[in-house]
Amino acid sequence: MTVPKKLVLIGNGMAGVRAIEHLLKLAPDTYEITIFGAEPHPNYNRIMLSTVLAGSTELKDIVINDWDWYKDNHITLHTNQTIKKIDTQRKVVISESGMEAPYDEVVIATGSKPFMLPIPGADKEGVIAFRDIQDCEKMFSAAKSYKKAAVIGAGLLGLEAARGLLNLGMEVTVIHKHPYIMERQLDEAASLMLRKELEAQGMKFLLSKHSASITGRGRVKELQFTDGSHLATDLIVMAVGIRPNVDLARSSGIDYNNGILVDDFMNTNMAHVSALGECVEHRGVAYGLVAPLYEQGAVLAKRLAGVETAGYAGSVTSTKLKVSGVDVFSAGRFIETEGSRALRIQDDMAGTYKKIVIRGGKLIGAVLFGDTADGASLFASIKSGESIEGREKELLLGISNDLLGKSGGSASRLENMPDDEIVCGCNGVTKGAIGDAVLNKGCHTFGELKACTKASASCGGCKADIEGLLHLFAGDAVGESAKEGICGCTSLSRDEIVEQIQSMRLMTIKEVMHVLDWNNKEGCSKCRPSLNYYLGMLFPEDYVDEKESRFTNERYHANIQKDGTYSVVPRIYGGVTTPADLIKIASVAEKFNVPLVKFTGGQRLDLFGVKKEDLPKMWEELEMASGHAYGKTLRTVKTCVGNTFCRFGTQDAMAMGIKMEKAFERLNAPAKFKLAVSGCPRNCAEATIKDLGVVAIDGAWEIHVGGNAGVKVRACDLLTTVKTEDEVMEWTGAYLQYYRETAQWNERTAHWIDRVGLDTVKKALEKQEDRLALVERVQKTLSLTTDPWKEIVDNDELRKNFEPIAGPLPV
Amino acid sequence: MSKLLIGKLSDIDVRGSRTVRVKETEIALFRLEDGSVLAIENRCPHKGGLLSEGMVCGTVVHCPLHDWKVDLHSGLVKDPDDGCVTTFATEIDPDNGAIYVVI
Ligand SMILES: Cc1cc2nc3c(=O)[nH]c(=O)nc-3n(C[C@H](O)[C@H](O)[C@H](O)COP(=O)(O)OP(=O)(O)OC[C@H]3O[C@@H](n4cnc5c(N)ncnc54)[C@H](O)[C@@H]3O)c2cc1C
Ligand code: SF4
Ligand code: FES
Numbered sequence: 082m083t084v085p086k087k088l089v090l091i092g093n094g095m096a097g098v099r100a101i102e103h104l105l106k107l108a109p110d111t112y113e114i115t116i117f118g119a120e121p122h123p124n125y126n127r128i129m130l131s132t133v134l135a136g137s138t139e140l141k142d143i144v145i146n147d148w149d150w151y152k153d154n155h156i157t158l159h160t161n162q163t164i165k166k167i168d169t170q171r172k173v174v175i176s177e178s179g180m181e182a183p184y185d186e187v188v189i190a191t192g193s194k195p196f197m198l199p200i201p202g203a204d205k206e207g208v209i210a211f212r213d214i215q216d217c218e219k220m221f222s223a224a225k226s227y228k229k230a231a232v233i234g235a236g237l238l239g240l241e242a243a244r245g246l247l248n249l250g251m252e253v254t255v256i257h258k259h260p261y262i263m264e265r266q267l268d269e270a271a272s273l274m275l276r277k278e279l280e281a282q283g284m285k286f287l288l289s290k291h292s293a294s295i296t297g298r299g300r301v302k303e304l305q306f307t308d309g310s311h312l313a314t315d316l317i318v319m320a321v322g323i324r325p326n327v328d329l330a331r332s333s334g335i336d337y338n339n340g341i342l343v344d345d346f347m348n349t350n351m352a353h354v355s356a357l358g359e360c361v362e363h364r365g366v367a368y369g370l371v372a373p374l375y376e377q378g379a380v381l382a383k384r385l386a387g388v389e390t391a392g393y394a395g396s397v398t399s400t401k402l403k404v405s406g407v408d409v410f411s412a413g414r415f416i417e418t419e420g421s422r423a424l425r426i427q428d429d430m431a432g433t434y435k436k437i438v439i440r441g442g443k444l445i446g447a448v449l450f451g452d453t454a455d456g457a458s459l460f461a462s463i464k465s466g467e468s469i470e471g472r473e474k475e476l477l478l479g480i481s482n483d484l485l486g487k488s489g490g491s492a493s494r495l496e497n498m499p500d501d502e503i504v505c506g507c508n509g510v511t512k513g514a515i516g517d518a519v520l521n522k523g524c525h526t527f528g529e530l531k532a533c534t535k536a537s538a539s540c541g542g543c544k545a546d547i548e549g550l551l552h553l554f555a556g557d558a559v560g561e562s563a564k565e566g567i568c569g570c571t572s573l574s575r576d577e578i579v580e581q582i583q584s585m586r587l588m589t590i591k592e593v594m595h596v597l598d599w600n601n602k603e604g605c606s607k608c609r610p611s612l613n614y615y616l617g618m619l620f621p622e623d624y625v626d627e628k629e630s631r632f633t634n635e636r637y638h639a640n641i642q643k644d645g646t647y648s649v650v651p652r653i654y655g656g657v658t659t660p661a662d663l664i665k666i667a668s669v670a671e672k673f674n675v676p677l678v679k680f681t682g683g684q685r686l687d688l689f690g691v692k693k694e695d696l697p698k699m700w701e702e703l704e705m706a707s708g709h710a711y712g713k714t715l716r717t718v719k720t721c722v723g724n725t726f727c728r729f730g731t732q733d734a735m736a737m738g739i740k741m742e743k744a745f746e747r748l749n750a751p752a753k754f755k756l757a758v759s760g761c762p763r764n765c766a767e768a769t770i771k772d773l774g775v776v777a778i779d780g781a782w783e784i785h786v787g788g789n790a791g792v793k794v795r796a797c798d799l800l801t802t803v804k805t806e807d808e809v810m811e812w813t814g815a816y817l818q819y820y821r822e823t824a825q826w827n828e829r830t831a832h833w834i835d836r837v838g839l840d841t842v843k844k845a846l847e848k849q850e851d852r853l854a855l856v857e858r859v860q861k862t863l864s865l866t867t868d869p870w871k872e873i874v875d876n877d878e879l880r881k882n883f884e885p886i887a888g889p890l891p892v
Numbered sequence: 893m894s895k896l897l898i899g900k901l902s903d904i905d906v907r908g909s910r911t912v913r914v915k916e917t918e919i920a921l922f923r924l925e926d927g928s929v930l931a932i933e934n935r936c937p938h939k940g941g942l943l944s945e946g947m948v949c950g951t952v953v954h955c956p957l958h959d960w961k962v963d964l965h966s967g968l969v970k971d972p973d974d975g976c977v978t979t980f981a982t983e984i985d986p987d988n989g990a991i992y993v994v995i
Contacts, residue, residue, distance in 0.1 A: 532972060533971075533972065601949075601950075602950070603949045603950025603951075603952070604949050604950075605949050605954070606947045606949065606954040606959055609947065609949065610947075629905070629906075629907040629908065629947070629948065630947070631947075632947065632956065633945040633946065633947075633956035636945075637945070641942075641945060641956055641957070643939070643941075643957060644940075645940075645941070645942040645945070693945075881903065881910075882905065882908060882910070885910065885911045885912055885913060886898055886899045886903060886910045886911065886912040886921075887899070888912075889896035889897065889898050889912055889914055889993070890896060890897040891894055891895070891896055891897075892895050892896065892897050892992065
């Protein structure tokens with residue numbers, strides 16, 4: 082048996098690990114692999130950081146290979162280990178902490194470093210880059226305590242950061258030294274259109290501005306410009322460019338220029354040392370996008386596996402801005418110069434722009450704004466270098482040759498594409514992988530393909546190509562490009578379903594699924610709970626709640642924890658309790674050996690680590706109402722002290738909170754909702770990040786709505802100001818019912834308000850008669866609720882489900 | 893192989909579940925709408941979630957922790973995830989509704 086050779090990868094990022102994935106497929110047993118990464122995380126998709134920041138993805142979702150993947154593939158992974166030197170004599174790599182690892186082959190993939198403007202004050206707290214998870218986390222936390230953000234640099238990265246910060250609720254100003262934004266990717270016309278669109282989304286711009294210094298004691302306070310003007314800000318994100326990270330080459334005697342110098346097979350000048358990714362320079366070019374890096378990775382993997390391969394010949398790149406609501410695409414050389422000519426169309430009404438640049442009969446560049454559907458095919462034509470003579474107008478107008486009945490269109494281009502060409506750059510999906518998914522894994526719709534291969538799941542720039550390939554491989558078997566319904570079981574939307582239920586008076590989940598022709602008659606964990614909610618909301622008196630269609634938490638009326646135990650939260654109205662109740666909670670906790678007691682974020686006591694079979698017994702002894710800390714219902718009404726004790730208080734916040742909690746407890750809703758009442762504008766109960774928050778002012782109450790303090794922070798909007806407690810109750814009831822009737826299942830008020838618009842809500846609640854009608858409906862529903870804990874304690878048939886079946890008997 | 897008497901049909905709600913411990917193994921028994929009872933090991937292959945607490949849709953149970961879907965007949969995890977759970981044969985006495993599990 083041959084001893085595997087030792088392969089060390091330095092840099093646990095996108096390019097390096099991609100090459101390893103490839104290598105594992107080609108030669109699984111040739112190497113014993115060790116990876117060093119300076120970050121504490123397993124390999125993740127850096128591209129998706131912008132979507133994480135924008136709130137549409139969570140950090141955990143962007144991990145490409147989790148810890149298990151390394152284990153399963155026998156890869157030794159050292160995170161938090163920065164390699165400082167490669168000793169090419171002894172053939173070992175040495176980390177900053179002194180760790181050493183021998184190698185037969187070593188690959189450098191250290192990516193790049195964000196370029197930080199060397200201006201005075203750039204080292205202050207609150208000045209950051211946008212490169213890794215840590216930067217994202219810094220932005221999340223800054224947005225919690227500060228309001229104003231500045232982004233220096235209006236390139237792709239800067240704008241994506243700015244969009245994310247807007248979503249985090251910050252006021253964002255983008256500073257750019259050029260007179261127009263994204264000048265490296267767009268021409269002036271497209272840039273102007275983009276700016277208009279972003280301004281409409283709330284971004285502010287300061288153009289032709291050069292930053293001079295940053296001031297502030299400890300933390301940044303102000304950004305000064307060379308023209309003497311300045312901008313107050315609490316956070317500065319620098320996105321002015323990246324530099325290939327050549328530190329290791331420098332300390333190890335490896336040749337570098339801008340980046341580490343490599344040949345077409347990713348060799349450096351040093352034997353057994355290869356490099357790839359953003360840290361390298363190939364034929365004079367250092368790339369800052371993943372598609373070329375993946376191509377480099379494929380070549381390197383083949384070479385390391387001993388498989389014959391053509392060298393890497395460089396890439397033409399395309400870019401797409403990942404900002405929702407704006408479609409921008411550019412590729413190749415899109416600024417016309419001498420010897421090239423440009424054709425363009427601009428439609429200011431539709432907000433679209435398209436320009437193609439031609440040289441010597443070939444397409445060399447393109448810019449699209451507003452409608453980027455043709456991006457993929459234009460890009461392909463740039464890459465292939467085919468002649469487009471006689472087809473210029475068709476390309477410009479976007480009428481495909483297929484439509485015109487000529488050959489040479491996109492279909493034949495896709496047909497001729499080699500199997501190992503990467504179609505989706507973000508996720509490194511090849512044409513071959515798409516073919517395999519369609520032919521062997523039964524993916525016959527775009528959605529299925531996306532789920533199965535991840536193609537088009539990041540930036541979406543390749544959608545047209547993926548759809549083209551789907552048609553190519555599946556032929557007539559292409560499924561309906563299914564309209565996306567509330568889940569995979571139906572193509573109907575929430576509104577369609579609710580409308581049908583109402584008009585046909587469908588009364589059970591089963592009936593809905595049958596009549597509305599669910600394609601999965603059993604439903605799933607998405608549609609069943611939502612139908613259960615819609616039916617209950619529409620017919621509070623007649624519908625019998627189906628507990629099997631509720632999640633664990635709501636079936637067992639306690640929160641399931643990761644180890645299968647539960648946590649119990651008794652209701653403590655308004656956060657106000659009594660010594661007697663505290664004693665009772667404490668003694669129950671002791672009696673049942675509760676390992677952890679904690680105050681929740683909403684001023685309640687949470688008893689953790691309770692065994693399921695103990696739940697009913699605990700409730701019985703507690704004799705308190707369920708705090709509903711588990712359901713899609715009213716969670717808590719947080720209060721401050723108010724005028725009872727506080728010297729600032731103008732109104733009785735505790736009494737108001739308790740009244741509200743008693744009135745609305747147990748109310749089911751599309752998602753959980755939280756309320757709060759503060760006794761004065763100091764707002765100690767943090768009422769303006771709640772689904773509904775009441776803030777007392779002298780002689781009146783302000784009602785704020787649509788706030789959220791979760792992953793994506795959203796501050797409330799002021800709904801109205803009222804004089805009396807009764808009015809507070811009326812508006813709250815009406816608001817909650819309107820939300821219950823119009824929101825989608827699982828949609829928090831913050832998203833709901835963003836979707837339907839504050840004005841719509843204001844309008845719906847404007848007239849008192851409308852409010853009273855809503856209040857009447859919510860009252861009806863509330864009058865039918867009961868306390869689930871009590872119900873279970875008193876009912877053996879329900880109670881049995883908490884116990885395991887006694888002992889099995891052998892027969 | 894041994895056959896164990898677990899309980900009777902009415903111990904389990906339709907589309908509900910109960911658990912039983914046999915030596916080291918916790919078994920989850922599900923009663924489906926068609927009257928059958930299926931038994932699997934009560935441990936999700938993902939992170940050990942208790943499948944007995946999950947929602948039953950047809951012949952599939954959704955793990956309560958991260959929504960993996962496990963087929964109760966085969967024990968196989970449904971796409972896009974991978975894995976499987978041990979299944980146990982069950983018998984129901986049509987006369988008195990007694991449930992047996994074969995281990
Ligand atoms: C917010 C954001 C959005 C982006 N969007 C896009 C996009 O839409 N499309 C696109 O194509 N590209 C995009 N990119 C660029 C893309 O992420 C990079 O091109 C790609 O990640 C580079 O891969 P890499 O492996 O060369 O470097 P990286 O992924 O950066 O990996 C390098 C790793 O090496 C580690 N490292 C560095 N030095 C050492 C050392 N001495 N020892 C050990 N470890 C070390 C680093 O910590 C890092 O984890 C984006 C980048 C960012 C930051
Ligand atoms: S919000 Fe006002 S009334 Fe309430 S505790 Fe704070 S300062 Fe006092
Ligand atoms: S533990 Fe079951 S899905 Fe994660």
